Amino acid sequence: MVIITKKVLSDFGLDHADAIDPLNDWWRIVKTRQWQSLRDIKEDFGSVDYVGNDRYVFNIKGNKYRLVAMIFFDIRTVFIRYIGTHADYDKMDCTTI
Numbered sequence: 338m339v340i341i342t343k344k345v346l347s348d349f350g351l352d353h354a355d356a357i358d359p360l361n362d363w364w365r366i367v368k369t370r371q372w373q374s375l376r377d378i379k380e381d382f383g384s385v386d387y388v389g390n391d392r393y394v395f396n397i398k399g400n401k402y403r404l405v406a407m408i409f410f411d412i413r414t415v416f417i418r419y420i421g422t423h424a425d426y427d428k429m430d431c432t433t434i
Contacts, residue, residue: 338367338408340415349402349420359398360420373410390432392418405431 343364350357363382372378378385378393386394388405395404403426405419418434419426 338370338372338413338415340364340367340417342417345417345420353402353422356398356402356420359402360404363395363397363404367415371413372408378408388432392432392434394426394431403431405434 346360346364350360366381370377370381375385375387375393382395384396384400388394391407391409393406393408395406396402397404397420400423403419403421403423404417405426407416407418408414409416419429419431
């Protein structure tokens with residue numbers, strides 16, 4: 338998959354150093370995959386959730402952080418829309434970001 342953009346993850350890691358390794362692991366896995374459905378994603382990330390509007394939520398570092406990505410299977414592209422703490426994620430509607 339093509340991931341847009343890694344800078345979001347790098348910037349987040351500046352303030353949350355404990356997230357750097359888990360986010361890099363997520364990045365390494367995603368960039369090598371050819372997902373075509375939620376079922377494919379679940380093979381790599383069993384706890385991923387589809388929340389609507391092409392958005393998928395990944396638990397990072399044992400669910401301490403949440404990553405929201407728009408995934409377009411037909412063009413093999415993942416757009417990172419949000420990365421933040423679980424508490425901040427709970428305050429938002431991730432289907433609109």
